[in-house]
Amino acid sequence: MKRPVYRGLGIVCIALGAIGIFLPLLPTTPFLILAAWFFSRSHPEWEARLLEHPQLGPAIVAWRTRSVIPVFAKLAAAAMLAVSSGLAWLSWSPPWAYLPLVSAALVLSWMLSRPSR
Numbered sequence: 294m295k296r297p298v299y300r301g302l303g304i305v306c307i308a309l310g311a312i313g314i315f316l317p318l319l320p321t322t323p324f325l326i327l328a329a330w331f332f333s334r335s336h337p338e339w340e341a342r343l344l345e346h347p348q349l350g351p352a353i354v355a356w357r358t359r360s361v362i363p364v365f366a367k368l369a370a371a372a373m374l375a376v377s378s379g380l381a382w383l384s385w386s387p388p389w390a391y392l393p394l395v396s397a398a399l400v401l402s403w404m405l406s407r408p409s410r
Contacts, residue, residue, distance in 0.1 A: 300335040363409065
């Protein structure tokens with residue numbers, strides 16, 4: 294019973310990661326890491342395809358083996374969070390305008406505490 298649920302959750306994570314490529318506030322890599330975890334328990338072939346992907350695979354493998362976030366990913370995430378927070382600040386009214394700023398600060402502080410390669 295768990296396998297179909299894990300497979301479905303993996304597919305949802307892949308879809309969210311793909312959407313995150315285009316939407317600044319939705320992160321791509323964490324969803325792909327989660328998808329690989331779900332696929333490891335439900336569909337090993339899909340996990341292998343994800344890990345062997347030339348662009349996406351290295352970040353997932355680095356996270357699994359050493360809990361490492363590449364410097365490029367940190368910089369890209371920081372830039373996208375800044376853009377998203379700035380746009381929200383300009384278009385939302387308080388107190389909602391603070392929500393993206395606080396979220397970005399929490400995510401960035403956690404991300405910067407992780408090692409880089």
